[in-house]
Amino acid sequence: MKKYCPVCENNGNVKEKAINIQVGRETFHTKTLVCEKCGHYALTPKVRKTMESWGQKLKKNIVEPQPLFTETTHQFLEETASKFGIKKIPLIKVMISFYLNRVVGRNDFDSLKTAVEKQEGFNLMTKGKKIKLSVPIHYLTLKKLEVFCQSWDIAYAKAIEEAVLFCSTVLTYRDIARLREIARRFEEFVEDYALAA
């Protein structure tokens, strides 16, 4: 039976082939159905599952986005990190994880984001010259980041900036009950991390 390609809608060009999927700096090798005409390959649940366990076993960081932060933000991150007894990069990773896992899925996400962006703290942290920072990311975080970046059509570095500015602003501002509650949950989240680290 001839196989059909859902992308170019051609018959007969779909064959099982070895392919390489680039995941950050690493390459995942697998075999799957590939359309020789347009190059589309099938990411079947089985392929996804194999890729998932391959990715989870990777010890190294596979991408290193370079978000930009103002000096005020850098300083705030240093201070906050030492308050929690961790380093700046781990704190940023916790912020990314908290933002992607606990914030972006909320029903009130849009209004929450707007509320944060209106705060004086946000203003202070975004004004002025920005300095680059390398944030190494490993597989599981990358996967989450990828989903978020695709749906908002933004780069990894941009998403990291967003997560960091959101969490930092929330931590500096306690007058709105909703933000206060998020700040409290964030603190618990970091403390769990710090205990586990």
Ligand SMILES: [Zn+2]
């Ligand atoms: Zn095709």
